[in-house]
Amino acid sequence: MTDQNKAPDAVVPPQAPGAAPQPPYGQSAQSQQQSYVQQPQQQAYSQPYAQQQYAPQYASQPYATPYAAAPAKKSKAPWIVGGVFLFVIVFMFTIGALSCSHVYSNVMSAGQADTAAVTMGDSVGVIDIAGTIQYDGTASSPEGLRELLQQAEDNPDIKAVVLRVDSGGGVATAGEEMAAYVRDFSKPVVVSSASINCSAAYEISSQADYIFVNETTAIGAIGTIMQVSDLSGLMDMLGISVDNIASAQSKDSSYGTRPLTDEERAYYQELVDTINATFVRNVADGRGMTVEDVSALATGMQFAGTTAVENGLADEVGIYDDALDKAAELGDIDYDAYEGAPSYDVVRLTSSSADLGALMDLFGSSESSQAVEELLSLLKQEGVLS
CATH class of the missing domain: 1.10.287 (Helix Hairpins)
Structure with missing residues (x-):
């Protein structure tokens, strides 16, 4: 009995030994690929019996394997x-x-301190102090600022420096060190305050010869803060118990696993007050103010630029270009600012x-x-x- 659904056998053309396989008569390579690949795949889902019956026939065809491998994953x-x-x-x-x-x-x-700087006559150096004041090697750290100031110190063409400050402060000790570097710098320093010049950043700025602010600059925020978290309540809720093995009774006081005692709280308050006293004294010395006057302003709050000029924390409202001209003036660079073409170069100091x-x-x-x-x-x- 002949199965009418049976696929007709493909006619394979004769070929010479070693010759490349040729598709059956009446079929192109593309149509044969569809015959041997796509049709059995469709039958595999719709006609299981036909698949079982015709699989040996298709497998026996000399072109079944090459064309079946065509859709393999590339x-x-x-x-x-x-x-x-x-x-x-x-x-x-x-x-x-x-x-x-x-x-x-x-x-x-100016390049590095050990590299000869290429300048074109009288110049004003610019140092960008942006971001958190900390120990990260950038211009916002003691090491980075010291290197850049040394570049300006060693270059005779650089007559003054502008500190372009845009920072909300940071580590108190880093600010103290950087303030000392600015204070001891032999050439004039002018500060150009950007959007914010607060806390440790302002401590550094206070040592400059002149401070410019924008009207909307947030400046000041003289104050010191220390945070000690108490997570013991949360740990109790979670069923977490911590045993601190310490060499002294208060060694674990800042670990957040228990509340502070009254004595520890008083101790930390005294520590903060001592650090803040250094901050206030540095500002007073840098700004030519009394400690009492600065202490009255040391509320931890920031001031608008215009208010800072009024209370003595800044000198003048002006933009970056005004700070450059002032630095050139303090550096005894001969130019006529009113002509609109100052005869000095501006060099940005970078590591x-x-x-x-x-x-x-x-x-x-x-x-x-x-x-x-x-x-x-x-x-x-x-x-x-x-």
Whole structure:
């Protein structure tokens, strides 16, 4: 009995030994691929019996295997190679751009202390103090500010420095050290306050020869704060018990596992008052005010720029360009400010290793290292790397 549903046998053309396989007569390679691949797949879901019956026949055809392998999953290697190539190009472009930027900075700024600065006559150096005052090696840290001030100190063309300040403060000790560096600097220093100049940042600014503010600048916030958390109530709710093994009774007082005793609270208050007294004294010395006058302003609150000029914490309302002109004036640079073309150069002082160092820190982070490892592993799986 003949099964009418049975697929007709494909006619295979004769071929010479070693010759490439040819598709059956009357079928193109594309139609044969549809016959051997798509049709059995459709039957596999709709006609299980037919699939079982015709599977041996299709498997016996000399072209079934090559065409059935056509829809196999494509290798990701070309895409990966392209991605790696793009990554390398972007990386090299970034390095090149930073290198060019660094060379330009060395030409236009004072460079490092041990590098001869290229300046074009009388100049005003600019140092940006932005972000949190802390120990991170930037211009907002004692080490970073000291290096940049030393650049200006060693360059005879730089007659004065403008500190462009945009910071809400930070670590008290870092602010104290930076204030000392500004105070001991031999050349005039003018502060140009941006949006905020508060707390430790203002302590640093107070040592300058002149302070400019914008009308809307938030400035001052003279005060010191210390926070000690008490998480013991929450820990009790969660059923967490902590045993502190300490060498002294109050060694664990700031760990947040218990409330402060009255004695400890009084001790910490005295510590804060002592630190704040240094802050107030530095401001008084820098601004030529009495300790009593500064203490009256040391409410921890910030003032608007116009108010700061009135109470003595700042000198004048003016923008960045006004600060540059004032620095040139205090640095005895001969120019006519009213002509609109001051005859002095402005050089921005930056660390020579800042840009490249930040980039290498980025690529050296744990997240970047993990991403590189995963990329290499995938390349090995795809056979791109051995």
